[in-house]
Amino acid sequence: MSIPDPLLSVEGIEVRYGAATALRAANLSIRPGQLVAVIGNNGAGKTSLMRGLTGLVRPSAGRVMFKGEDTTRLAAHAKVARGLVMVPEGRMLFPDQSVEDNLILGAYVHGGLKRLEAKRNLERSLTLFPRLRERLQQPAGSMSGGEQQMLAIARGLMTEPDLLVIDELSLGLAPKIVEQLIGILRDLNRQGLSILLVEQLASYALAITDYAYVVAHGHVEREGPSAVLVRDPDVMAAFLGKKKAA
Ligand SMILES: Nc1ncnc2c1ncn2[C@@H]1O[C@H](COP(=O)(O)OP(=O)(O)O)[C@@H](O)[C@H]1O
Numbered sequence: 321m322s323i324p325d326p327l328l329s330v331e332g333i334e335v336r337y338g339a340a341t342a343l344r345a346a347n348l349s350i351r352p353g354q355l356v357a358v359i360g361n362n363g364a365g366k367t368s369l370m371r372g373l374t375g376l377v378r379p380s381a382g383r384v385m386f387k388g389e390d391t392t393r394l395a396a397h398a399k400v401a402r403g404l405v406m407v408p409e410g411r412m413l414f415p416d417q418s419v420e421d422n423l424i425l426g427a428y429v430h431g432g433l434k435r436l437e438a439k440r441n442l443e444r445s446l447t448l449f450p451r452l453r454e455r456l457q458q459p460a461g462s463m464s465g466g467e468q469q470m471l472a473i474a475r476g477l478m479t480e481p482d483l484l485v486i487d488e489l490s491l492g493l494a495p496k497i498v499e500q501l502i503g504i505l506r507d508l509n510r511q512g513l514s515i516l517l518v519e520q521l522a523s524y525a526l527a528i529t530d531y532a533y534v535v536a537h538g539h540v541e542r543e544g545p546s547a548v549l550v551r552d553p554d555v556m557a558a559f560l561g562k563k564k565a566a
């Protein structure tokens with residue numbers, strides 16, 4: 321019997337903004353092929369955890385291991401090159417640029433895939449998201465929120481990630497669109513992509529993941545199989561706002 325080594329292992333990281341500590345002593349681990357959720361209310365520290373592990377902010381304590389390598393001190397672009405890619409909260413597209421240019425920029429973000437690979441990955445992204453193919457020359461900012469989220473995910477896939485981190489998939493989107501996007505994430509996961517899904521809508525996230533982490537007050541307060549957390553009255557009450565987690 322062998323347990324595969326973790327793809328990503330976050331060990332006791334702390335994230336600070338100046339004098340303010342947004343996240344302390346956070347642990348998180350994801351094995352190859354897993355679909356894992358991070359849930360927590362607004363301001364809990366989820367994005368700070370993602371910034372710390374992707375290198376957008378350098379953790380002030382702790383360690384981030386990715387594919388067996390200590391990546392704690394690497395900048396975000398260096399981690400992208402190693403296969404750790406984030407779809408940021410709010411999507412961060414270039415609204416005036418075309419859909420195609422947004423995708424191509426995604427491919428070149430770390431000094432680039434070869435032209436041929438970029439073309440192949442563009443084709444794969446457009447097969448996955450036919451709506452983007454129809455809108456290839458349209459400015460990204462003219463599309464609906466759901467289409468923009470599709471574009472942000474497609475851009476992330478352009479660099480052939482081993483781990484895709486998605487911060488707030490559902491932000492500002494109608495439930496029908498969220499369900500459609502979740503279906504796509506499930507398919508990608510079945511094809512072998514490891515995914516870390518950050519979501520305020522806990523019930524959505526817990527329904528499709530195997531395992532989840534609950535962030536509250538700048539700390540990972542709970543973790544466990546999603547099927548267990550979803551039945552935990554304390555966890556769910558915290559998200560319904562009926563009861564504070566601490
Ligand atoms: N760039 C920043 N500078 C200062 N404080 C920040 C910054 N980003 C987030 N924070 C603070 O850190 C805490 C955690 O925020 P965040 O990680 O964005 O939470 P979440 O993603 O769970 O909503 C909040 O109190 C927030 O105000």
Ligand SMILES: [Mg+2]
Binds near residue numbers: 366367409487488
């Ligand atoms: Mg956030």
